[in-house]
């Protein structure tokens with residue numbers, strides 16, 4: 001499976017995820033959340049940022065079910081799901097992930113036929129990656 | 136200074152299209168460029184401007200040396216894959232209208248076996264921020280656009296039948312076009328609905344072809360165009376579009392992901408045009424995926440937001456319909472050459488030489504990829 005190819009701006013997200021925390025970059029001056037992380041705030045142009053804990057609750061905004069041809073590790077799990085989750089406290093912050101049966105389960109552990117846009121999910125962590133389970 | 140009708144496309148050229156061509160990209164590029172210049176009746180050594188895509192493998196030095204171009208005073212490459220197609224012509228138009236050059240050639244040459252295919256290579260980053268998508272198995276352009284497609288269908292009630300209408304219109308036109316890859320391969324609803332998935336909700340027939348081939352076109356100022364052998368096809372309006380807070384094919388990260396670059400390009404395009412969407416006789420709409428067409432129909436103002444799916448009903452996209460599209464077969468059924476075949480087909484329509492001619496067509500919209508920073512052209516044969 002592919003590891004996140006980190007950059008300096010995004011690295012804190014993965015450091016918090018490795019500790020089982022979901023945090024989103026926020027402007028330290030105007031407070032606006034932003035994702036994906038970037039060096040500067042598009043609202044007030046501040047370069048000061050902080051990483052704000054979020055509840056880890058959200059709703060499914062959309063989802064896909066990929067089928068081969070895919071990279072071998074993913075083809076072995078296909079068809080699997082990929083979801084986009086909008087966070088409860090900031091619906092415009094949307095995270096890509098997988099809906100799984102339980103923390104640590106594979107990305108094909110849940111029947112794609114059960115996935116619905118709008119369904120409530122919450123975050124869990126496995127090997128430093130956020131995953132989502134039905135709430 | 137204005138771009139309006141200041142320049143015209145006077146030559147088009149292409150190689151055959153196939154799943155595999157024996158010649159390399161550089162050779163194909165040379166053949167397409169020379170064919171376009173021959174069509175224009177212009178000698179290669181008169182060319183002083185070039186434009187192509189950043190993803191183009193043949194650079195200006197190689198092309199200019201090989202076919203014997205003159206001294207170049209303008210050359211430009213546009214990024215964002217298929218979003219750059221129309222911008223190549225737009226850049227040449229701006230260069231010629233502003234006096235930086237006099238004869239421009241835009242081209243695209245592609246072989247499936249070379250060039251960037253980042254989703255097949257685990258070490259190369261997509262231009263989109265891969266760390267937020269790829270570990271979760273969102274790997275290919277089809278996956279990224281399928282995510283927006285699902286949301287689009289959910290918000291507006293668009294259906295797979297609407298996407299089929301797009302695929303069918305393109306295939307029907309390809310069935311009239313002997314140069315098209317799918318010339319002798321009709322498509323039925325049964326075939327569409329039972330085909331294999333690529334990334335649900337997108338099936339095989341929602342995805343463009345994979346093609347080897349090259350195309351080119353020649354642009355000159357309007358005075359010079361009148362001396363060329365073919366009907367001049369004027370660049371009436373041209374635009375690029377990168378909306379504020381847009382995020383490429385993973386445009387999940389802004390307030391309104393379902394209004395993309397088409398909306399931005401369209402505002403500029405129509406602002407500088409003497410006609411409106413209702414006056415467009417035929418459109419060549421970038422179709423790497425069927426779902427880009429309803430989005431583009433909305434963005435370019437042919438219908439209201441959310442109505443792009445229902446717009447396709449009742450044969451609207453077929454010859455004789457409200458807006459015939461992709462009359463050579465498009466990327467879905469003629470050839471996928473990052474949209475350059477749509478430009479040349481737009482020229483053919485306005486010359487009256489298409490294999491699926493819209494009677495008396497005088498205006499044509501050509502668009503580049505929606506879902507990435509994009510570009511568009513309004514072409515006309517009236518001036």
Ligand SMILES: [Zn+2]
Nearest residue numbers: 027030041044
């Ligand atoms: Zn700020």
